Amino acid sequence: MRCEVPxxxxxxxxxxxxxxxxxxxxxxxxxxxxxxxxxxxxxxxNKRLIKRKQFDAYLAEAYSI
Numbered sequence: 001m002r003c004e005v006p007x008x009x010x011x012x013x014x015x016x017x018x019x020x021x022x023x024x025x026x027x028x029x030x031x032x033x034x035x036x037x038x039x040x041x042x043x044x045x046n047k048r049l050i051k052r053k054q055f056d057a058y059l060a061e062a063y064s065i
Contacts, residue, residue, distance in 0.1 A: 012042060012049040022055070024065065032065065 007013065007021050019026045033041040033048060040054035059065075 008052075010052060013052050013055075015048060015050065018050040018052075018055065021052075022059065028065065 007017050010017070013021060015026050015029050018024070018029055022029075029050065030048070032038065033050065040051045040058050042049045042051055
């Protein structure tokens with residue numbers, strides 16, 4: 001039996017989940033998270049995850065993306 005956790009309760013999101021959560025396109029999220037000093041990206045091998053709380057803080061401070 002598999003239990004689905006709601007996106008707003010997950011600590012880390014895939015690019016697809018982050019795009020749906022924030023209404024920002026996957027390609028733009030990939031561009032933002034490519035930066036060396038990106039505060040909200042976590043790489044697990046080749047998999048790119050978005051740290052939800054840091055991503056929320058980043059969006060709250062951003063004027064434009």
